[in-house]
Amino acid sequence: MQGTYLAGAPLPASDWLSRDPLTHWTADADVALKKLVDYRDHPIVQRIYPAEVIDTTRQLCKERPLFLEGRHRLPQTLCHQDVFRRNLFAQDDYTLAIDWEMMGIGAAGEDMAGLVSANLALREVDPTQGDALDKVVFSGYMDGLRDIGWQGDADLVRFGLVWFGWVGLYGCLRIAVRAMSD
Amino acid sequence: MDELEQRLEALMAVPDWMAPGAAPRYWKREPMACGTGLLSALPDSVRVPRFIAETNTSDTETWRWINFQRPGLWSNMVRRRIISV
Numbered sequence: 302m303q304g305t306y307l308a309g310a311p312l313p314a315s316d317w318l319s320r321d322p323l324t325h326w327t328a329d330a331d332v333a334l335k336k337l338v339d340y341r342d343h344p345i346v347q348r349i350y351p352a353e354v355i356d357t358t359r360q361l362c363k364e365r366p367l368f369l370e371g372r373h374r375l376p377q378t379l380c381h382q383d384v385f386r387r388n389l390f391a392q393d394d395y396t397l398a399i400d401w402e403m404m405g406i407g408a409a410g411e412d413m414a415g416l417v418s419a420n421l422a423l424r425e426v427d428p429t430q431g432d433a434l435d436k437v438v439f440s441g442y443m444d445g446l447r448d449i450g451w452q453g454d455a456d457l458v459r460f461g462l463v464w465f466g467w468v469g470l471y472g473c474l475r476i477a478v479r480a481m482s483d
Numbered sequence: 484m485d486e487l488e489q490r491l492e493a494l495m496a497v498p499d500w501m502a503p504g505a506a507p508r509y510w511k512r513e514p515m516a517c518g519t520g521l522l523s524a525l526p527d528s529v530r531v532p533r534f535i536a537e538t539n540t541s542d543t544e545t546w547r548w549i550n551f552q553r554p555g556l557w558s559n560m561v562r563r564r565i566i567s568v
Contacts, residue, residue, distance in 0.1 A: 302524040310524075317515055322507035379521070382507075395528050401516040402508050 304449030306378040307409055313379060319405030322382055323465065324369065326472035333478035334358060334471075345481055358474075361467060368464050372408050375461050376453055380407035385419035386426070409453070410461025413442045417462070418469035422476075438462075514547060 306312055334355075340346050341355055350358075381388075382403035390397040417435050420426040426434050439462055443455055514534045516522060522531050535548035 302522070302526070302529075305524045313521055315515070315519070315521070317509060317512055319507055319509065319512070325507045395530050397530050397532075398525075399532055401513040401522075401531065402510065404512060404516045 303378040303380070303409065303412070304446040304451045307376050307446060307451045307453060308449055312377060312406055318379075319382060319403050322403055322405065323411075323468050323472065326475075327365065327468060330471050330474045331362070333475040334362065336478050336482070337474070340481075349477070349481070358471065361471070365468075368468075372411075372461070372464070375408035375410070375457055377406055378409055380405060380412045382407060382412065382415070383419075384412045384416045385423065387423075408461045408465070409446075410442070410458040411465045413438050413458075414462045414465030415469050418466040419473070422470055422473035435462075435466075511545070 337346060337350055337355060338359070341350075341352060381398065381401060382405055383400055384398075388398060388400045390399070416438050417431070420434065421428050421431050439459065442462075443458065446453075446458070513532075514537060517531045518534050525531070533550040535550060537545055537547040539545045
């Protein structure tokens with residue numbers, strides 16, 4: 302489906318489609334990051350979020366506006382926006398996809414970023430398998446786009462996947478901090 | 484032929500989910516997505532729930548019948564409550 306739009310089909314213009322949901326998630330995560338910084342000396346925080354991870358995250362946050370602006374320059378398509386294991390059910394010859402309430406216009410690679418980051422963040426896939434998951438997802442996605450006939454730049458898709466993967470993981474920070482607070 | 488499971492969902496809207504467009508989640512977006520043909524471009528290897536009927540019981544509540552082509556499937560989204568199976 303995404304390849305069809307990337308290959309030139311006009312994007313749907315329905316006003317009920319979501320726009321830029323990640324901006325909302327990251328705004329929530331900003332609050333969580335501030336809390337994390339405040340409690341960075343706590344033993345539990347140090348164990349889960351070592352100082353270098355917190356510092357790198359803060360640096361990426363500073364650069365975020367630049368990347369968020371850049372996302373609109375990536376090839377746009379129709380996205381599910383919540384693709385991960387709990388919303389996908391593999392059957393013998395098809396996959397059932399549910400929970401389409403976030404569906405909207407997004408960038409090439411954005412859904413695949415969620416498929417990697419959300420599955421890792423929510424422990425649907427063993428974190429030690431992260432690299433393998435990333436490779437399988439990216440190559441499968443590119444194969445699908447090529448099958449449809451999209452001949453665009455794979456590096457742009459890769460950029461979308463990596464960038465939105467980080468944003469997705471960052472967005473999950475609010476869940477982690479809430480859990481630690483509890 | 485796939486076995487079908489039919490469920491009745493009652494959706495209660497929460498304030499953050501009531502506006503279309505800008506909101507990340509919009510409580511009526513899913514039936515719109517599945518019912519308007521927008522997903523007809525999906526390949527045969529991907530299927531979506533089939534929405535049978537919907538009844539608005541108030542401005543913030545709607546009931547809808549859905550067919551899943553997989554028995555035993557359910558999402559754990561907290562906004563949903565199964566009234567009847």
